[in-house]
Amino acid sequence: xxxxxxxxxxxxxxxxxxxxxxxxxxxxxxxxxxxxxxxxxxxxxxxxxxxxxxxxxxxxxxxxxxxxxxxxxxxxxxxxxxxxxxxxxxxxxxxxxxxxxxxxxxxxxxxxxxxxxxxxxxxxxxxxxxxxxxxxxxxxxxxxxxxxxxxxxxxxxxxxxxxxxxxxxxxxxxxxxxxxxxxxxxxxxxxxxxxxxxxxxxxxxxxxxxxxxxxxxxxxxxxxxxxxxxxxxxxxxxxxxxxxxxxxxxxxxxxxxxxxxxxxxxxxxxxxxxxxxxxxxxxxxxxxxxxxxxxxxxxxxxxxxxxxxxxxxxxxxxxxxxxxxxxxxxxxxxxxxxxxxxxxxxxxx
Amino acid sequence: xxxxxxxxxxxxxxxxxxxxxxxxxxxxxxxxxxxxxxxxxxxxxxxxxxxxxxxxxxxxxxxxxxxxxxxxxxxxxxxxxxxxxxxxxxxxxxxxxxxxxxxxxxxxxxxxxxxxxxxxxxxxxxxxxxxxxxxxxxxxxxxxxxxxxxxxxxxxxxxxxxxxxxxxxxxxxxxxxxxxxxxxxxxxxxxxxxxxxxxxxxxxxxxxxxxxxxxxxxxxxxxxxxxxxxxxxxxxxxxxxxxxxxxxxxxxxxxxxxxxxxxxxxxxxxxxxxxxxxxxxxxxxxxxxxxxxxxxxxxxxxxxxxxxxxxxxxxxxxxxxxxxxxxxxxxxxxxxxxxxxxxxxxxxxxxxxxxxxxxxxxxxxxxxxxxxx
Numbered sequence: 187x188x189x190x191x192x193x194x195x196x197x198x199x200x201x202x203x204x205x206x207x208x209x210x211x212x213x214x215x216x217x218x219x220x221x222x223x224x225x226x227x228x229x230x231x232x233x234x235x236x237x238x239x240x241x242x243x244x245x246x247x248x249x250x251x252x253x254x255x256x257x258x259x260x261x262x263x264x265x266x267x268x269x270x271x272x273x274x275x276x277x278x279x280x281x282x283x284x285x286x287x288x289x290x291x292x293x294x295x296x297x298x299x300x301x302x303x304x305x306x307x308x309x310x311x312x313x314x315x316x317x318x319x320x321x322x323x324x325x326x327x328x329x330x331x332x333x334x335x336x337x338x339x340x341x342x343x344x345x346x347x348x349x350x351x352x353x354x355x356x357x358x359x360x361x362x363x364x365x366x367x368x369x370x371x372x373x374x375x376x377x378x379x380x381x382x383x384x385x386x387x388x389x390x391x392x393x394x395x396x397x398x399x400x401x402x403x404x405x406x407x408x409x410x411x412x413x414x415x416x417x418x419x420x421x422x423x424x425x426x427x428x429x430x431x432x433x434x435x436x437x438x439x440x441x442x443x444x445x446x447x448x449x450x451x452x453x454x455x456x457x458x459x460x461x462x463x464x465x466x467x468x469x470x471x472x473x474x475x476x477x478x479x480x481x482x483x484x485x486x487x488x489x490x491x492x493x494x495x496x497x498x499x500x501x502x503x504x505x506x507x508x509x510x511x512x513x514x515x516x517x518x519x520x521x522x523x524x525x526x527x528x529x530x531x532x533x534x535x
Numbered sequence: 536x537x538x539x540x541x542x543x544x545x546x547x548x549x550x551x552x553x554x555x556x557x558x559x560x561x562x563x564x565x566x567x568x569x570x571x572x573x574x575x576x577x578x579x580x581x582x583x584x585x586x587x588x589x590x591x592x593x594x595x596x597x598x599x600x601x602x603x604x605x606x607x608x609x610x611x612x613x614x615x616x617x618x619x620x621x622x623x624x625x626x627x628x629x630x631x632x633x634x635x636x637x638x639x640x641x642x643x644x645x646x647x648x649x650x651x652x653x654x655x656x657x658x659x660x661x662x663x664x665x666x667x668x669x670x671x672x673x674x675x676x677x678x679x680x681x682x683x684x685x686x687x688x689x690x691x692x693x694x695x696x697x698x699x700x701x702x703x704x705x706x707x708x709x710x711x712x713x714x715x716x717x718x719x720x721x722x723x724x725x726x727x728x729x730x731x732x733x734x735x736x737x738x739x740x741x742x743x744x745x746x747x748x749x750x751x752x753x754x755x756x757x758x759x760x761x762x763x764x765x766x767x768x769x770x771x772x773x774x775x776x777x778x779x780x781x782x783x784x785x786x787x788x789x790x791x792x793x794x795x796x797x798x799x800x801x802x803x804x805x806x807x808x809x810x811x812x813x814x815x816x817x818x819x820x821x822x823x824x825x826x827x828x829x830x831x832x833x834x835x836x837x838x839x840x841x842x843x844x845x846x847x848x849x850x851x852x853x854x855x856x857x858x859x860x861x862x863x864x865x866x867x868x869x870x871x872x873x874x875x876x877x878x879x880x881x882x883x884x885x886x887x888x889x890x891x892x893x894x895x896x897x898x899x900x901x902x903x904x905x906x907x908x
Binding site: 438444462506508510513518519520521522527 | 580583586761902
């Protein structure tokens with residue numbers, strides 16, 4: 187009897203090809219895209235199981251789970267892209283809960299016509315970010331929508347981690363007298379995106395601060411300092427996150443404007459566009475509220491980590507059941523730091 | 536960005552503050568109006584009121600272009616976008632202004648209207664060139680600062696022979712509003728004006744001279760940086776104490792007596808005075824706004840689309856008029872902070888962050904003892 191003729195499937199064209207509806211239809215094209223692009227880049231033992239879900243070993247401790255959808259335009263920006271952003275964002279959401287992140291899941295919504303070369307760049311960037319963080323993407327999903335019904339690519343990532351016994355970080359634990367620490371400069375990510383959108387160019391471009399913070403957080407937790415809570419001030423910036431904390435804990439927060447680090451370039455673009463860096467998104471910064479007595483020690487540990495070099499004590503928690511965040515300005519006056527109302531739009535004058 | 540730091544030096548500010556405190560007469564009240572929203576914003580954002588003695592009271596004037604834009608005009612823009620299906624371009628601030636029927640340009644956009652935020656009139660012009668099959672309307676608002684760029688766009692549209700570009704003009708004039716405020720009975724209380732920064736770079740300091748000569752009110756033109764404002768307050772206090780009423784210029788790095796003559800000529804070529812124009816909060820003011828000259832009538836969206844001017848009354852409970860005239864403070868208004876908030880603005884002053892009420896809500900309301908947000 188003759189031999190079985192080996193099957194031949196032409197490899198997908200990662201240079202010139204585009205996503206089409208077939209890549210989401212459950213047929214051979216989808217299997218091929220997953221195999222040649224996603225699995226090839228993200229390979230790990232869990233993903234290699236090839237089942238509908240990943241079978242994971244038992245975890246030691248309470249589980250923390252967080253999910254985050256990523257829609258960003260442009261998809262590629264100075265300092266990162268939607269791929270590494272999707273990995274960092276969810277790792278950070280898990281880590282600020284005091285948890286050690288263990289696994290990620292990723293779900294893609296692709297727009298028909300999206301270049302496969304761009305998709306590969308994004309997936310490679312995710313793979314690199316996950317590898318550097320030491321956290322595997324263990325399961326995933328891909329859907330394709332018609333052209334005009336998406337914005338290139340949307341990525342949702344979900345993360346799972348474990349938190350040590352006895353540790354509870356929560357937004358309602360801030361008490362009057364506590365210290366408010368910030369790990370570095372604010373507004374970098376938002377202004378990196380905005381300056382690309384508005385075609386503002388500078389001698390040195392503003393780079394997004396996108397980064398995974400679990401290493402820095404692990405260093406902070408190991409000190410045993412009395413940390414009440416941590417948050418990563420993403421959308422809405424420092425202002426929104428501090429208002430959330432103040433409202434959850436029914437306390438006020440008093441900031442010192444002069445203590446809040448802002449890169450000169452970020453300040454300049456904000457000025458140009460009439461925006462306030464306090465409202466601008468960050469993707470690699472954290473806020474920690476801790477007992478005032480532990481603040482210096484914690485700051486020392488933060489500053490010793492590459493992602494916390496510019497860590498600063500930016501204010502303290504005060505008694506105010508209305509939950510107002512206020513700030514002593516560099517001028518010595520006082521003002522409120524409020525939530526944004528609606529979208530931050532450039533002012534005319 | 537070094538150029539701004541020197542105008543934000545906290546130590547210098549405290550020195551000026553000490554000088555102001557040293558000069559004010561304790562028995563006297565200094566009601567000073569900062570006309571411009573840009574000044575209101577700087578005052579609130581840097582907490583300047585805390586640096587001033589209680590004898591000095593700042594009154595936030597109507598110089599916030601978005602705030603004084605009447606509802607009826609925003610309705611027109613929304614109708615253009617939704618019913619006439621034009622591409623409507625405007626500055627970011629305008630998008631949120633509440634109009635009739637719970638709409639705003641942002642909400643109209645969510646309903647499918649083609650509304651675009653632009654940074655420059657030329658972006659709107661470019662859109663008209665790249666989509667010749669579509670009508671593009673620039674919703675022009677603002678004081679003398681934003682008028683010259685609109686004039687440039689209109690001249691270019693004329694030169695290019697564009698037949699799908701037009702302007703819905705709402706440009707208004709600063710001196711006219713100042714006259715209206717002083718002509719009103721509440722105006723007598725005002726001790727002087729902090730004069731506009733950017734507006735004055737265009738019109739110069741000369742147009743303010745009647746306020747000093749005829750009304751006896753000192754005017755100090757000031758830049759938008761917090762130190763500029765502090766310095767201007769000191770200069771006003773000194774004028775008032777000396778019984779002088781002059782136009783002084785703190786903002787000499789950008790403002791001359793004559794202003795930008797080239798820009799003025801350009802504006803004059805394209806625009807002429809309107810008989811009357813409705814100002815939100817201040818009412819109808821004669822010769823306070825501009826419209827396109829007959830030579831540019833072809834680019835006038837009001838004519839092209841036969842838009843009707845339907846004035847819409849402000850909410851009766853709203854105290855914006857009294858606040859803009861300096862007779863009341865935002866927190867004196869019954870609906871401030873409860874019915875009327877930046878998310879759901881009822882009155883003009885709550886619309887943009889430069890408005891008196893929005894500035895107090897966003898930056899100052901923690902100082903109001905009683906109210907809990």
